[in-house]
Amino acid sequence: LSIDVLIVDEASMIDLPLFRSLMNAVQVGTRIVAVGDPDQIPSVGAGQVLNDLIDSGRFPVARMRHTYRQSDDTRIIENAALINQRLVPDLSNAHPSWCFLETRSATETAARIVQLMTSHLPKRGIDTKNDTQVLVPMNKGPSGLIAINERLQATMNGAESRKLMHRG
Numbered sequence: 001l002s003i004d005v006l007i008v009d010e011a012s013m014i015d016l017p018l019f020r021s022l023m024n025a026v027q028v029g030t031r032i033v034a035v036g037d038p039d040q041i042p043s044v045g046a047g048q049v050l051n052d053l054i055d056s057g058r059f060p061v062a063r064m065r066h067t068y069r070q071s072d073d074t075r076i077i078e079n080a081a082l083i084n085q086r087l088v089p090d091l092s093n094a095h096p097s098w099c100f101l102e103t104r105s106a107t108e109t110a111a112r113i114v115q116l117m118t119s120h121l122p123k124r125g126i127d128t129k130n131d132t133q134v135l136v137p138m139n140k141g142p143s144g145l146i147a148i149n150e151r152l153q154a155t156m157n158g159a160e161s162r163k164l165m166h167r168g
Helices: 016-025 049-056 075-084 106-123 145-167
Strands: 005-008 031-034
Touching: 106 145
Parallel strands: 005 031
Antiparallel strands: none
């Protein structure tokens, strides 16, 4: 890449092989601006490139001190700060922005996610088809990405989704 400046967004997701490819693609002298949150989920692949760059002390670092994606009165911000300090978050359900549900099995977890997306959240005025994302830590199993997607599609999209899923 023959460029003067490269801005890399979501840099916390960069793993070592991707970063190596990026470094091999730019010319010596190219300025690279890495934008990301070191407190977010790290890369899926090997390495925590953004954290290592910050921890090296060899590069200037600027940190945002205000969260723009959540309002100031949400428990999500408080709990995220507690987790970053390695403290136990407040898991009580006393605040409308926070909901902690304890389940006893992966199957029960999947059922509760479907219930949240199809009943609980819509009753609170949340458009779950357009304004939500369900993130899960694995692909397989009763509460994995594949099973959750199939259950949500079948429940939220109705008969049309079932036709598409069975067509292959």
